[in-house]
Amino acid sequence: MTWDTIQGNWPHLTGQAKFRWNMLSSADLRSVAGDRGELSARIQERYSVSPEEAHAQVQSWEDSAHSSWLF
Template sequence: MTWETIQRHWPHLAGQAKFRWGMLSGADIRNVAGDRGELSARIQERYGVSSEEAHAQVQNWEDSAHSSWLY
């Protein structure tokens, strides 16, 4: 799944992101609104990880994405 697909379906995938990054608040997830950079920034802030680590986590999540997330 591409990030464009994730962004387009963010309302359906927001729960999966919340499950993956439980320290993100509901407001964080809403404010991300499918923006990859914003998601990375929130992960970096909440988890105290480097920018590179946050980006790697997002990439890993994207790489593991599958169409069943949408159902």
Template sequence: MNWDTIQGNWKQLTGRAKQQWGKLTDDDLQVVEGHRDMLSGKIQERYGIAKDEADKQVSAWEKSSDDTWLDAGTRTRRD
């Protein structure tokens, strides 16, 4: 899934983001509004990790979202 898709469906994906990063608050996720760099920054802040590590985690989350997000009506698969 590309980041434009994530950003466009941010409200639906905030639950998955909270599952991945439980220390992020609802307010954090609302402020992020699907902006990748802001998400990475909030992860850095809440978990006390380096920017590189936060970026790696966001990239892994983005890739894992490919097959497991939203409902079958909005999911696209790359077979």
């Protein structure tokens, strides 16, 4: 799944994001609104990781994203 698909379907994918990053609040995920940079920033903040680590986590999540997440 591409990031464009993730961004366009963000309301349907917040559960998967919450499952992956359980320290992100529902308010965090709403404010992310599918913005990749904002998601990375929230991960950095909540998990105290480097920007590179946060980016790698987001990339890994994107790579593992599956269309079945939309159902």
